[in-house]
Amino acid sequence: MKNKKPICIAVAAACNMLVGPAWSQAQADAAQEPVASVVVTATRAAKAVDKIPGAVSVISQQELAAQYQIADDPSQALATYIPGYAPSRQKMTSTGESLRGRQPLILLDGIPQSNPLRAGMREGYFADSAIIERIEVINGASAMQGMGATGGIINYITKTPRANGTSSGVNVRMASQLRSDNLDWKTGYSVSHKSDLLDLLGYASVQQRGMGYDGDGRRLGIDNVQGDSLDSHANDLFLKVGKSFGAQRLQVELNRFDMAGDGDYKNEPGVLAEGVPTSSVRGTPPGATPRNKVRSASVDYRHAELAGGALTVQLFRHHFESLYGATNVATFQDVRIAPKGTLWDQSHIVANKWGSRVTYVRPDTLVQGLELTVGVDYLRDHTLQRLAMTDRTWVPELKFDSHAPFAQLEYELGAVTLRGGVRHENAALHVDSYRTLAAYGDQPVQGGSAEFSKSVKNIGAVWRLAPSWSAFVSRSEGFGLPDAGLVLRGVNTPGQSVSNLISLQPIVTRNHEIGVNWRARSGQVGLSRYDSRSELGSVIRINSAGVGLVERVPTVVKGWELSGEWRPQGGVSLFGSYALTDGKTAATQGAPLDLDLGARSQGPDKAVLGANWAWQPKAQLRVQASHLFDRDINIGRKVGTSNLEEHFKGYTLVDLASNWETAYGKIGVAVENLFDRQYVGYYSQSAAATDAGNTYAGRGRTLSVSFSRVF
Template sequence: MRPRPLARAVALACLAHVPAWGQEAPDEPLAEVVVTATRNAKSVDKIPGAVSVITPRELETQYLLADDPSAALATYVPGYAPSRQKISSTGESLRGRTPLILLDGVPQSNPLRSGSREGYFADTAIIERIEVINGASAIQGMGATGGIINYITKRPRTAGTEYTVNARVSNQFRHDSLDWKTGVSVAHKAGDFDVFAYASVQRRGMAYDGTGRLVGIDALQGDTLDAGGQDLFVKLGRDFGDQRVQLTVNRFYFRGRSDYRTVPADFLRGTPTTSAPGAPPGNPPRNDVRTATLDYRHAALFSGSFTAQLFSQDFTALFGGSNTSTFQDVRLAPLGQLYDQSEIHADKYGAKVTWVRPDLLVPGLEWTLGIDHLRDRSGQRMAATNRTWVPTLDFTSTAPFVQLEYEAGPVTIRGGVRRESAHLKVDTYTTLWAYGGFTVQGGERSFDKAVKNIGAVWRFAPKWSAFLSSSEGFGLPDVGIVLRGVNRPNQSVDQLFDLQPVITRNQEIGVNWRGARGSAGASFYDSRSKLGTVMRINAEGLGVLDRVPTTVRGWEVSGEVRVTRTLAASAAYAKTMGRTALAAGRPMDVALGARSQAPDKLVLAANWTPLPKTQLRVQATRLADRDINIGRTSGPVNLEEHFRGYTLADVAGTVDSRWGRFGFGIENVADRHYIGYYPQSVNFKDPLSYFAGRGRTFSASYTRQF
């Protein structure tokens, strides 16, 4: 908690985006931006930290370009890494660390056995806004070592019944490049009762890069290309005076179609991974996610606000088939001839209880008291042969917390502590033949840790505020990778060093300005883990988890200005500098690789209302060159990474008419040919995953309300 790195900081802060352009006159003050990811609705001007809120209009515009939540995060959140344009989110970090993903406060992340497939859990059309709390946090539970990303779903806002039909298509006007999605929603609000329901179907075709070559399909990890799915979402609510009961259910299903196979890259000729017609081995990869939530709120319980949430989530991710060396077992088939595919299954259920009481004991002092409980059962099996790759991880956590906030004139002070009491149980299991087929004795591990936070916001002048914060996050390493990789005899779960928790401390300082014509700010942060996790790819292409200290420092600046009543311009820049060590006790002189750290990023945009009921956005994203760890190795593995940056420009717009809203988008307007950041940078160049990005892509949408 000591703020020594902050004493060296000279910084200024990242603030939430202003509302949709053209909605307010230039001489009117900006509307207050409120977030709920802090467990209690708070104005961003009273939160000591960097907060981003992606508004409904911003989401709508970004989804015209790419129906991909990670693309929206990469555009509007300075510290978020570039989108992979795949169903896999490997390398999509937040400020060099892993964020905790929530849907209305329900955890969607699977930190015990990630698989990097948690980014696709709901249709984008049900999302009203996205709240992002940057930096380590424990307020929402385990896994937020990089921050919190909370997706807030829609609900009826006006009385009456409203039907909405929406459709989206995109095309590159080449063979089998058509994407389409259609959905229908019903929003009904009558008296104390309301309901929002949505159903959609989508089908995604193939993509072509800037040279007209088919983009490679990731047949192993899963892909958004040559795929399709559906979503069914229902939210029911009833108010009883100061009380409200709400039930939310979402079923999301997305799977590949297996019409294309992967064609390996040819590094000598300089051609990336491509695709060709043909079925890859095994069943198509898929995501199957079911989430249910029961919420209760009492706005005046013992002079405070009480909320309780019961939730469950059932997550299944099937990966593609392969005859990789990891899957081989000479007892089942000759070496190299065994094709198999893995499947991650994670069951979560739990409860969250929060009570907020202002002016308790001391005038101006607000108390937030609560307790969370989580039960997580995760595992990974070989789907074709029913072998155990990762045994069932039975994890339970109970965490009481207290958060205090004191407001004295222009100063708001917030601080709190959360006690994480967690227990992990694993039964005895046998590793795959490729790891030696060793029997690992089951066991139990317990973790008990108090994670703290403290910060202050000073509104030192009209429209200006500064903040200082120090916060901790609690997480566990990817337990599944640790356990499945045991390759020595006589090991037991309760003795493995690599299962120790990850405690991340984030310290930050910044200043914000919010005026009638826009907002601006910048921040500097220092994030440290004495016992962090670094995933390195070894010479065989397998992931190896190293437990070494990690430090990530960075700064972010952003701003938006209303040039006229109809024109607004914005800019955001983020620089991330992560370091680690080759081994515990060694110097911190190794740069974090592409799996953990994004390149420096600049986003420029202009929003224009040329005519009434029209909106136009032009944006450009620049990713800077990055060359790291020159000449450095870790055993037989070369740690060098090289990235040649690129600039991509997009344009999108909407027109409102009496027949509905028409939208259009052009992604990668210049038809730039480029290799994505992660496949271009990662030290182990896999010919099956050296993917180019999409070339110029046209899209159109239509929305009609009745």
């Protein structure tokens, strides 16, 4: 890491900045407000960012609109705006997309979208980007929203009607590389209403994605098994209805999202020796096309004046299905069904969640300035994995139940905010008796239960040094579970029982962080240093047979993050960020922490620089560049038959976006990968470098045009 210090200094000197332009004159005026006025709700109570001890990021609606104009890809937006988020795969699958070397908990208005019991890495696509108002990101381990946030929390906040009256709107986006088969288009229609009686927001959209081409003009490789956004279609129906009566509010939210491949192209392996990446040819792949089916619903109640405090209650339901493409992998073979090597099948994950969140916040409890937050969460998660074509059980139904009371105190002592809390998780997992697949010996496994009870804590302080300066220090804990489904499906010895196989000892991650922030009307800068440790972590290693194995070994991730924005004059802003991530693990329990975390777990060091220019009152231009640094790790290292050596040659991508507000609506034009750079993605170079069918190049130069109008 010593050789990267000059780079850090250079980027720090170049960046006095954070993300985000103003995309209209009114928004430009709003951008001059101090960032301390930005309120975050992912902490269970609305808090100004300068009172939260930790690294918190809020991606505004204007920033999201700019990025989605360039590429309608949720993970690419996160990779652009969040320093510690790994590069996007540009696929339906999100394997390798992590936050600070660990997995984040993904929420939609507080409804959990992640599936930690059987992580199929398909949770990145669950809603249309047009319904998102902002994204709140709590960086670092956290337990405030429950299980799974070992890397942090990513909470997508949906839009809400702001102005009185009724309006409707239409949005259209088209992107192309000027080839006959690569048009990407989306159209959506919204209805918004706000009155004294109720407020309502409805949205419907359809999207069709074509193929893509790399910088050399070669058709991009399609992932027919794990899932791809290429050659696919999607639709979304969203409804939010709310009514306020005095200090109380009741709100109902429904979201119905579907995404599936079209099945018009097949994967064509590349030629590794000649540096030719995976491509695609016309043809129909076997089986049904990969798809995501997501249904989310919630009922929210709030009483803002209850016994001197505010009560919030949320009841939610979430249904998630991910179907993977057909393959004749050795794991699926069973000579009782078909001759060896001829049996094709498809993995199908189904997860159902029900739950509730109750939060009560009371300021000035007992003494002036002391705020008490208490509550209790309940979650029931039933997840299974089956083989769809032969209706075989791969992972039996995992029945998980948990309830968790929590309490937190926050004390305002002049310029200092002190915060500390504890959450006590009580959880149980039950699995009925089942048989493994023939590839594992058709072993009978006795059903059983496993339980755990664990308290996780957080403590921190923020010191507002001066009107524009603040510093924070924090220690927080998050918890998750090992991928129970991955363990249970691979049982290959007789006489096993669930109670003996699954240790529900959670993955407790402790995050220590210190940082300093400067926030003023002319810009803001944030610098933080973190140290994240798990004594009993979870690492997936791929053996020589291509099978993923869960290893319970310690992991440590350390890093620096810098982000900032500078507005030297009205209509002009410069922004940038830099993230240095260093993750380590061990070969076995008790062994030295001398192995680098691979691309499945962490991204490379990354820098983003850019500028925004409002060159006319109703016209804006944005230019941004993202650079990923080289990464060569674990040279000559193996654990068992798992080869851990990885190599990555970094690259720089430049994007441009502009828009104009006219009397007829807002028109936008953007170019992704402006200089048509030829590159192979980070995960493909690192984790799949020896697989000719999974070495995927990234998109070449892509032009997009958008139009939106409100009636």
